[in-house]
Amino acid sequence: MLRIHFTTEDMAHTRLAAEPDVLWEVLLSLHALQKRPGTKEFGLWRDRARGRLLGGTADLSRMLCELAPPVGYSADFLTPTAGLSCLDEALDILLATPRTRLRADLGDLAPRRSPATWLGALASGDTTVLSTLGEAVRRYHRTALAPYWRPIRAQVEADRALRLHALATGGVARLLTHLHPQARWQPPVLELPYPVDQDLFLNGRGLVLLPSFFCFGIPITLKNPDTPPVLVYPVVRSPGWAAGDTARPGPGPRSLTALLGRTRATVMQLLVHAGTTGELACRADISAASASQHATVLRQAGLISTRRQGNTVRHSLTPLGAELLNSSRGPH
Structure with a gap:
């Protein structure tokens, strides 16, 4: 049994990871x-x-x-x-x-x-x-x-949407109890099935809930109590996810590719989910310098916006960029 001990401060600091790790x-x-x-x-x-x-x-x-x-x-x-x-x-x-x-x-x-x-x-x-x-x-x-990273990311994002709905409709308690069928929330302790007997005291640090594609069966955590607390839990996987693997992200919609070029259309398509320049480079499988260059062109065209966060910058679609991307996909 895994027992995670929360304080009031931990409940406020519990968050859901934005991406697969x-x-x-x-x-x-x-x-x-x-x-x-x-x-x-x-x-x-x-x-x-x-x-x-x-x-x-x-x-x-x-x-x-x-x-x-x-x-x-x-x-x-x-x-x-x-x-x-x-x-x-x-x-x-x-x-x-x-x-x-x-x-x-x-x-x-x-x-x-x-x-x-x-x-x-x-x-x-x-x-x-x-x-x-x-x-x-x-x-x-x-x-x-x-x-397989595209289906991995897509199914983690789908799971995250469900968890955010649970959070919005039932608060942190509902979010926690829906992580596993055998999860039990007995305030201030969350109990989960586990292969060993372990207690995790959050002590005000909060908890990161991390959806994972390859996690199987039950949620898991780290053994060392001094590490930042994280609980990794399995997502639902769609049948046939491994059948059509490709090593690189696919091109954007045809009309968008014709307008912007293959790589820039891919970059814009990936920015449906905001990210830093480094994250964008990893997603598109291009260099950081190339990602920065494409982001600059898209920003100058008014299709994306960029804002600074500490030592990094974060890019996201503007309303104009989202409208262009949606219109290029056609009625479907």
Whole structure:
């Protein structure tokens, strides 16, 4: 049983992540890759991903599986973010993990696995091993997740709309109790089924609710109580989501593509969901410089607006841009 202890302040600070988190999807898809449960949901994806991971990527994939076994504890430091979909930004945070955290997490992992020789070097913060880990995540993501990122994002966004409706009509309590059929809200404690007995005291930090495509069965959280509190829960997956994978975002509607060009039309289509320049570059699979250039042209045309948030800028469609995008799609 997992018991999450809320205060009044925690209720006010509980929020729903805006996007799927790329590192959580890497971790949980590794679990799905290694075990058979969820054959109906993940069977086709698993077969294709395993075939693609054979060869030069296999050794790096085995490295990740050492850190993320299919059952039991997976190293907490692999998922330092909650709601960050840009792989480059997420990897920067992962590879900056302090040595003390690496040692602690790998110490929790070691009793469950026969330690590989490179784990000791990783625990000491060896930069070469950390670089190899980063490359392993990048290649795995490119091979197993990037071709499916559009349906992953779409179904997480659909789930988020349902959760926001629950929040609007019944408050945080209703949002929490709808995360799982066996969830029980006994103020101020949320109880959820869990493979181990664990208490999570929020202590005013609030809770990030993170919808996840590859989370299966029950919500999960981190083991370390000192990490920012996050509860990852499964979304409903549409049948056949893995049948038509493509590695890059598709072009925008034909008329819009003819007007703006393929890449700029794709950028505009992606800005249905506002994002930073870095996020836009990741979504469109282009460089940050190219994303910035396209955003500038679209902004000068009055199709998007840009506002600064701290050290980043965030782009979104203007009413004119939304009208143009909708009209280009035709009556359907």
